[in-house]
Amino acid sequence: MITKWSISVPGSTANLGPGFDSIGLALGLYLTLEVTLQDNWEFEHRSDHLPVKFTVEDHLVYKVATETAERYSVQLPACKVVMESELPLARGLGSSASAIVAGIEIANQVCNLQLSIEDRCRLASKIEGHPDNAAASVYGGLTIASTLPNGHLEMINDRDVDAAFAVFIPNVELKTEEARKVLPSNYDKAYAVHASANANMLTASLLIKDYERAGIFMEHDLFHEPFRANLIPNYHEIRQTAKDAGAYGTAISGAGPTVISLLSKDRIDAFVEKMKPLFPNYDIKAVHVDTKGIQVTTA
Numbered sequence: 001m002i003t004k005w006s007i008s009v010p011g012s013t014a015n016l017g018p019g020f021d022s023i024g025l026a027l028g029l030y031l032t033l034e035v036t037l038q039d040n041w042e043f044e045h046r047s048d049h050l051p052v053k054f055t056v057e058d059h060l061v062y063k064v065a066t067e068t069a070e071r072y073s074v075q076l077p078a079c080k081v082v083m084e085s086e087l088p089l090a091r092g093l094g095s096s097a098s099a100i101v102a103g104i105e106i107a108n109q110v111c112n113l114q115l116s117i118e119d120r121c122r123l124a125s126k127i128e129g130h131p132d133n134a135a136a137s138v139y140g141g142l143t144i145a146s147t148l149p150n151g152h153l154e155m156i157n158d159r160d161v162d163a164a165f166a167v168f169i170p171n172v173e174l175k176t177e178e179a180r181k182v183l184p185s186n187y188d189k190a191y192a193v194h195a196s197a198n199a200n201m202l203t204a205s206l207l208i209k210d211y212e213r214a215g216i217f218m219e220h221d222l223f224h225e226p227f228r229a230n231l232i233p234n235y236h237e238i239r240q241t242a243k244d245a246g247a248y249g250t251a252i253s254g255a256g257p258t259v260i261s262l263l264s265k266d267r268i269d270a271f272v273e274k275m276k277p278l279f280p281n282y283d284i285k286a287v288h289v290d291t292k293g294i295q296v297t298t299a
Ligand SMILES: Nc1ncnc2c1ncn2[C@@H]1O[C@H](COP(=O)(O)OP(=O)(O)OP(=O)(O)O)[C@@H](O)[C@H]1O
Pocket: 031, 050, 051, 059, 060, 061, 085, 088, 089, 090, 091, 092, 093, 094, 095, 096, 097, 098, 099, 133, 174, 175, 176, 177, 253, 254, 255, 256
C-alpha cells in the first residue's frame, strides 16, 4: 500500500503579452510537496515563499484537495503535507495555479481517482478561472488553450521551446484579483480585432520558433498591459533596457508584478549579469522552460 507521495509542480508565466488568459509557459521553478497519511490534516511550510499565517481549512491546497474529492464523491483521508516552494507568492509566477494543481493531485493520488492528465488540466483551469498557468503547470512547456461555449477546454502543448527567459522579480506583491480589477469590461470592436491579431502573431511566431518576431508581439499587447503598466514598478524602463541589451521582447509575467524577457539561449547569461546592477532591487535570474509538468513519485 502506498503511504507517501512526492509531488513536484512547475510554476509558470502566463500571457507572454497578448496571449491573455490563454498562453502559458512552464518555468523551472517548483512547488514540491511530501504527502503522507496520518490521523489529522497538517501543513508544514519549509520555505519563505509560502503563506505564513493560515489554518488548514483556508489553505488553498487543502481546499482544492477537498473540493476534488467531493466532486468525485469520495472520502479524502487526512494527510501531513510538507511544502517547499521556489515560487514567490502573488508575483505573477503561477504560485496559486501550482497550489491548485497540487491539491487536485493529492486527491487523485490519495483517493486513487486515476484522473487523466486532461481531467486534471480541465479541473485546475476551472478552479483557477483561466487555463494559462494551470495548463502549463500540468503539461510543462508552452500551452495555448481556450474554453468552448459548452465548457470544454481545448489545449495545444508544445514542449520544444528553443529560447531562453529571464525574470525580474520585484520585492512587492500584486494579487491577481487586484490586477484584474483595472481591466476594462468591454473593448471597442476595431481595438479588439487589433488585439486579437497581435495575439495570433505571437502564437504563430512561437510555434514556428521565430522568437525575434515573438518578442515584437510580446510587446504589443492591447488586452491588459496598457491598463496594468502603472501597477508594475519600472515597467517601461525594464522593457527599454532589456531591449537595448539584446532581449527579443519583455512582457508582464501573468498579472505581474514580475516581468519576463525572451532571449536567444546564447545571450541569456550575459544579459542577466548586465541587468543585475541596473535593477538592484529585483531578483533577476535566468529560468529554463520546464518540459515535464507535474511529476509524482511514490514510496
Ligand atoms: N503554494 C501556495 N500554497 C498555499 N496558498 C497559495 C500558494 N500559492 C498561492 N496561494 C494563495 O493564492 C494567493 C495568491 O494568488 P495570486 O493568483 O494572486 O498569485 P500568483 O499565483 O503568484 O500570481 P499569477 O496567478 O499572476 O501568476 C495567495 O495570497 C495565497 O492565498
